Amino acid sequence: MADNRAIGVFDSGLGGLTVAREIMKLLPNENIVYFGDTGRVPYGTKGRETIRKYALQDERFLLSCNVKMIVAACGTVSSVASDTAEQLPVPFVEVVSHSVNAAIAATKSGKIGVLATNATISSGAHKKQILKLMPDAQVVEAAGTLLVPIVEEGWIGEDDAVAIETLKRYLAPMIENNIDTLILGCTHFPVLSSIIRNILGDSVALINMGEATAKAIEKMLENTDCLNDGAKTAQYKFYASDKTKSFEKTVKVLLGNYNKDFEIEQVDIEKV
Ligand code: DGL
Numbered sequence: 001m002a003d004n005r006a007i008g009v010f011d012s013g014l015g016g017l018t019v020a021r022e023i024m025k026l027l028p029n030e031n032i033v034y035f036g037d038t039g040r041v042p043y044g045t046k047g048r049e050t051i052r053k054y055a056l057q058d059e060r061f062l063l064s065c066n067v068k069m070i071v072a073a074c075g076t077v078s079s080v081a082s083d084t085a086e087q088l089p090v091p092f093v094e095v096v097s098h099s100v101n102a103a104i105a106a107t108k109s110g111k112i113g114v115l116a117t118n119a120t121i122s123s124g125a126h127k128k129q130i131l132k133l134m135p136d137a138q139v140v141e142a143a144g145t146l147l148v149p150i151v152e153e154g155w156i157g158e159d160d161a162v163a164i165e166t167l168k169r170y171l172a173p174m175i176e177n178n179i180d181t182l183i184l185g186c187t188h189f190p191v192l193s194s195i196i197r198n199i200l201g202d203s204v205a206l207i208n209m210g211e212a213t214a215k216a217i218e219k220m221l222e223n224t225d226c227l228n229d230g231a232k233t234a235q236y237k238f239y240a241s242d243k244t245k246s247f248e249k250t251v252k253v254l255l256g257n258y259n260k261d262f263e264i265e266q267v268d269i270e271k272v
Contacts, residue, residue: 002229006031006237007217008067008090010058013041014240014247015148015187016073017254019095022210023071024258026218029230032237033065037269039242042148043076044117044186051119054269055081059088061239061272068226069093071217075116075185075209079125091220098216099183099209100129106205107181110137113174113204116185118143126185140177142170144186151188152246154253158194167192171199183207191253238262241269 007030009020014036023032035058037043043051055077062070070085071093072078078094085092103112114126121143130137146166150156155163174182182204184190190208197206221227228234240247243266252259 003226005068008062010035011074012043019073019210022214079120079123095209098212102212113179113182
């Protein structure tokens with residue numbers, strides 16, 4: 001048995017494309033429907049009830065696209081609104097637990113950093129899960145609020161002074177506490193990996209939640225016999241709640257090598 005329906009992926013905006021691209025890389029046969037709530041991004045600075053309301057609408061939209069699974073490719077939704085998926089008729093995948101598992105596997109000293117949005121850090125989702133699995137761990141958290149707009153602007157070059165200085169400030173407590181593993185707990189941050197590596201050095205393991213989540217999705221689909229049987233080439237469909245001037249630039253930055261010419265259809269998500 002195979003299931004050739006698409007995997008539904010959503011994020012508060014375009015950042016979730018860093019997760020989508022890891023799914024494309026690992027599972028090239030899988031069709032993907034992506035929804036980015038670009039009209040209401042960022043979620044990371046909003047309150048819990050607003051984030052939950054938005055997540056429910058995003059999930060409802062993807063269900064209307066007849067997907068076989070829904071992936072919350074958003075650290076913020078995964079941290080504060082995973083319970084919105086309890087009633088879903090299809091499997092739900094969030095990004096926090098898979099990155100926590102990858103961090104626990106990678107750390108030697110038990111000193112783990114978490115860099116994410118304000119809402120994610122305030123929820124303590126990563127810290128709680130790490131301490132449950134590794135009670136002796138030391139978790140160092142930082143809310144990297146300014147990093148999301150920096151990535152949206154495309155200021156991600158290895159020599160970009162603004163990105164470097166901002167990251168140095170957020171990463172200072174990580175260096176002070178001598179972490180050996182850093183969870184990039186926000187979808188936008190993988191594209192800053194080179195700068196982060198330059199600041200922290202090669203000895204610190206960087207956990208990309210897209211990679212960790214794509215591996216978990218592969219396992220889930222294998223175990224339930226729901227992989228696409230590869231009869232067709234994968235189709236990617238993109239939806240967003242708003243289109244802005246910087247849209248194409250941001251898509252290019254986040255999709256990296258997986259950027260192709262594609263149409264993005266606009267959805268009135270408030271009506272879903
Ligand atoms: N997608 C969000 C996350 O991964 C970052 C952008 C936002 O704040 O909405 O947390």
